[in-house]
Structure formats: structure tokens, C-alpha cells
Amino acid sequence: MSTNRERIEEWSKAYWLLRFYQNFLFKLYFKTEIVGMEKLPPNTTFIFAPNHQNALIDALAMLTLNHSWQPIFLARADIFKKPLVSKILTFLKIMPVYRIRDGFENLSFNDSIFQKTMDVIRKGSGLVILPEGNHAGFKRLRQLKKGIARIALQTEDASDGTLNIHIVPVGLDYSNYVRYRSKLLIRIGEPFPVKKYLDLYRQKKALAYNALIDELSERIKAEMIHIKDEENYDEYLYLTQLFPKKYIQENKLPHTQNQAFEISKRLISKLDNLKISDRNTFNEIIQSTHELRARTSSHQVKSQALPLTLGKAINLVWMIPLFIVLSPEAFFGFINHIVPIIIPYQLSKKFEDIQFHSSVRHAAGLLLLPIAYLIQTTIVGIIFKSLGMAFLYLVLSPVSAAALYYWRKLFYKVKGLTGITLLAMNKHEEFKHINNLHFKLMDRIKSIY
Incomplete structure (x- = not known):
């Protein structure tokens, strides 16, 4: 198990085993759909x-993109301060990047990070x-930092364009950032070469950084739900939850996350254009959406339950x-599973930022689940003095989790x-x-779609 940063790019069997386990539990937490992997040509630096x-x-x-892939991640340097944490992060193939706020005297450490x-x-390695x-x-892309442009162009320039790096x-x-068994769609966009900006970089670095960042920003926006209308964000989001399901059913389209994504992207574009071309109609749609969202919320009715019908009540x-x-x-x-359920839940509540909740629950679950299974299975074996009973308990535990x-x-x-009802x-x-x-x-939505 390598915790030596000098060897961080080397393939690690221990890391592979941990990653295999992580991916298994990750896909239990999030229903993950991946599209666009065919866009990645072989033998290319990404x-x-x-x-x-x-x-x-x-x-x-x-x-989750590739089972054998062991990419390297860059993270802010302040989380590497404690030696033990630094070793763990290095094992997890994460390297620090130093910022001015980390101390001007520490910026020189970025030179060695750049070399690595x-x-x-x-x-x-990727x-x-x-x-x-x-x-x-x-669901909105914010201004990108220039770090990725600096790293990509400096590295490509140092190799005189021979690496042919593609971003x-x-x-x-995400359908929900925290809830267990929420949906996650991962869309791989078209890679683009860094070296097309190399000549500009050698003449004017700042212009090259800005040009690369501008292109990357537009390309990421194309692969995600990007709601630029901040004033009407909640109404846009509600419509992307409401309309795709109905459109898919009526047109007998595939019930995939990517299909719903494509419909949502087109709907957002239509609404943005409508806001410019016909403000009155746009305002009517937004007002109707606001009222519907408010009324359903007050009665704790989810968008997927619409239209409301008593026909399904027979299922009770x-x-x-x-x-x-x-x-x-x-x-x-x-x-x-009281330990791997309650402890991660309570730990997550200590974070005011809700975006950390799923991270804490997943990470704590990764650690606590095998420990709980091991201890509980051992206790059952001791109580019943039977290896067979212990094995039966171990087999039935995941079944009970599903139940x-x-x-x-x-x-x-x-x-x-x-x-x-x-x-x-x-x-x-x-x-x-x-x-x-x-x-x-x-x-009204169908008339503009």
C-alpha cells in the first residue's frame, strides 16, 4: 500500500481492491448511468x-468509469496538514495544490506537484x-478556475506538444444529492486537444488560459443541467422533474436517465428563448409552475405523483x-445494520452544508459496514457455537438490508x-x-416544446 507521493502514479493492487469495494457500495447508494465512454479514444492522455x-x-x-483505471486527483493543500491524513490521501491518489491562502511561502511546493x-x-494514469x-x-456551472488550464498547457508545452493531452x-x-438510491447520470463529453492553444500560450499565456477555460466551460455546460436563470431557478428545476416523465410516457421513449436529461436540456433552452421572444407567455408558465409547486408542496405531494388520481388507491x-x-x-x-445506518446519519448532521451529507454517510458506511458484519457474525458464532450459524447470519444480513x-x-x-386519497x-x-x-x-409546455 503506497503512501509515497513519488510513486503515486503507479498502479496499486491495494487501491484497486478498495476501489472495487467502493464502486460496489457507491452504485448501491446512487443508481448510476454512464453515457459517452465511446468518445474516449484509446492510447490518449486525458x-x-x-x-x-x-x-x-x-x-x-x-x-466508476473504468474498473482498472486509477486516476490522480488534485485537492486543496490545507487538508494535507496532518501527517496521517496526508498518507491516507496519498494512498487514495490525491495530491495537494497550494494557494495564496495556504501561505505565500508554500507556493513553491507547487513546482514539485507540477513535476509529479x-x-x-x-x-x-489520467x-x-x-x-x-x-x-x-x-444545477448551474460557475466560473471555472484557471488551474486546469495552467496545468494542461504547461505540461503540454514542457513536452513540446508530444503528449497530445485532451481535456x-x-x-x-443528481436527482437528489443525499437520498439513498437517488439517480446519478454521468455524461462524458467530446475530448478536445490542449495543443491547439499552444501557439497562443507561447505568445500570451493569459489569453491562452482564458480561451481554454471558455471552451471548457461551454463544453461542460453541454453535458450537465445548467439553469442560468437564477430568479426562476426553482420553477425551472420543478419543470425538469415534471415534464420529461410525461413526455417519455406519451412518446414511448426509453425510460433512461439520459433520455430525461435530453428532454430537460431542450426544455430549458426553449424556456430561455421564450423569455426573450415572448415574456408574457414565459411569465404565465413561471407563475403557473410556482403555484403548482406551492400547492403540491403544502400537501406533501411529489411531482412524480401528478396528475393525481384515485385509481391507484386500490393498490393500498x-x-x-x-x-x-x-x-x-x-x-x-x-x-x-443499526451501526452503519445511525452513526453515518448522525455524523452527517454535524455538517451544515448538506452537500457533505452523502459524502459522510457513504464514507462512514464504507468503514463501518464490514466492521459491523465481522463483529456481529463473530458474536453469533460464539453464542450458537456454530460456524454454520455464523455463516448463515452473514448471508442473511444483506438480505435483511434489502428487506x-x-x-x-x-x-x-x-x-x-x-x-x-x-x-x-x-x-x-x-x-x-x-x-x-x-x-x-x-x-402550455408542449406548445412551446
Whole structure:
């Protein structure tokens, strides 16, 4: 297990084993769909540049692209201050980048980091840089930092253009940043060569940096949900949750995350154009969306439940008995996993920034799950004095976790259907008004789409 930064670009078996385990649990946490891998030509030097919305999860998402790939990440230097933490981060193939705020006297350390970055790129290990610099929990690309341009152009220049470095724009799109089993779409954009800016770099570095950053910014925006309208952000976002599902169903399109993404991108573009060409119609759509969002939120109705119908209430006839039947199995699953469930949840609550919650829960779960399984299986073996019982317990533990997950999912379905049924019975006019709002809004959206 290498914790020597001088060998960070070398392939590590220990890292591969840890990454295999991490990827397995990561894809349990997020339903991950990857598109565009065919755009990556073989035997090419890449720097990957994803948008940054979800703290550590964004970096871990990049590890799911290729099972044998061991990319190097760059992170701010202040997290490397403690020797033990520095060794762990180096093992995880993360290198520090020093900023002025880390102390002017420390900026010279970037020279050695730059040299090591060149080794990484020459080795073909791949480099991942999150060019926004820090994360923000909204679907909009912020101004990119120039660090990625400096590293790419300085390295290409040092090799006299022989490395042929390509920067790969990557879009990460989450259906929810924290919730377990949320959806994550990873879109790989078209790589573009750094050396097309090399002549400009040798004449005027600042112009070359700006030109590269401008192109990269536009390319990343093309691969992510980018809502530039800050004033109407919530309404835009609500429509991207509401319209694609209906459009996919009506047109019998593939039920994939990428299909919904493409529809959302087109819808956002249509709304942006409408805002310029027909402000009155745009305002009507935004106002209707705002009202629908407010009314559904007040009744705890999710967008995917629209249009509201009592037809599905019949499902409560079998859902409620099934919920009761599964309750003992779910309780067994909760008791078995109380440590890797409660501790990560409580730890995440210590962070005010919600974007850290999934990172903390996932990282803590990675550590606590095997420890809990090992200790609990050992205890069962000792109590029953049977290796067979211990093995049976170990096998049944993941099954009980699945039972707990589906029980919880069923609980929220029963809760949602019950809420809709009660709304229809007790506030029928409101029930009808929400549906009328929904149908009129969808008709209006289809007319501009």
C-alpha cells in the first residue's frame, strides 16, 4: 500500500481492491448511468473535468468509469496538514495544490506537484480536476478556475506538444444529492486537444488560459443541467422533474436517465428563448409552475405523483398487508445494520452544508459496514457455537438490508397514496384544482416544446 507521493502514479493492487469495494457500495447508494465512454479514444492522455455539486461524491463518481483505471486527483493543500491524513490521501491518489491562502511561502511546493503531475500524465494514469474549485448545491456551472488550464498547457508545452493531452468535459447530474438510491447520470463529453492553444500560450499565456477555460466551460455546460436563470431557478428545476416523465410516457421513449436529461436540456433552452421572444407567455408558465409547486408542496405531494388520481388507491389493498408482513424482516434488517445506518446519519448532521451529507454517510458506511458484519457474525458464532450459524447470519444480513430498503420504500408509497386519497376525500376542490393546474401547464409546455 503506497503512501509515497513519488510513486503515486503507479498502479496499486491495494487501491484497486478498495476501489472495487467502493464502486460496489457507491452504485448501491446512487443508481448510476454512464453515457459517452465511446468518445474516449484509446492510447490518449486525458484530463477529466467534471462539474462540482456534491462534495466528495463527485470525485468518487469518476472512479466508476473504468474498473482498472486509477486516476490522480488534485485537492486543496490545507487538508494535507496532518501527517496521517496526508498518507491516507496519498494512498487514495490525491495530491495537494497550494494557494495564496495556504501561505505565500508554500507556493513553491507547487513546482514539485507540477513535476509529479507531468509524471502522472506521461504515465497515462489520467488526471481528474474539478475546475470550479469548490462545490455548490445547484444545477448551474460557475466560473471555472484557471488551474486546469495552467496545468494542461504547461505540461503540454514542457513536452513540446508530444503528449497530445485532451481535456474531457464531464457532466454529473443528481436527482437528489443525499437520498439513498437517488439517480446519478454521468455524461462524458467530446475530448478536445490542449495543443491547439499552444501557439497562443507561447505568445500570451493569459489569453491562452482564458480561451481554454471558455471552451471548457461551454463544453461542460453541454453535458450537465445548467439553469442560468437564477430568479426562476426553482420553477425551472420543478419543470425538469415534471415534464420529461410525461413526455417519455406519451412518446414511448426509453425510460433512461439520459433520455430525461435530453428532454430537460431542450426544455430549458426553449424556456430561455421564450423569455426573450415572448415574456408574457414565459411569465404565465413561471407563475403557473410556482403555484403548482406551492400547492403540491403544502400537501406533501411529489411531482412524480401528478396528475393525481384515485385509481391507484386500490393498490393500498395489497400494499398495507405486505407492509405489515415485511415489518419483522425490516426490523431484523434495521437491528443488523443499526451501526452503519445511525452513526453515518448522525455524523452527517454535524455538517451544515448538506452537500457533505452523502459524502459522510457513504464514507462512514464504507468503514463501518464490514466492521459491523465481522463483529456481529463473530458474536453469533460464539453464542450458537456454530460456524454454520455464523455463516448463515452473514448471508442473511444483506438480505435483511434489502428487506429494510423495500419496506421503507413501501412505507413512503403507502404514505403518499394515503395522502392523495385523503386530499381527494377531504379537499376535493383542491384535488381538482391541482390537476387542472397540472394539465394546463403541461399543455402550455408542449406548445412551446
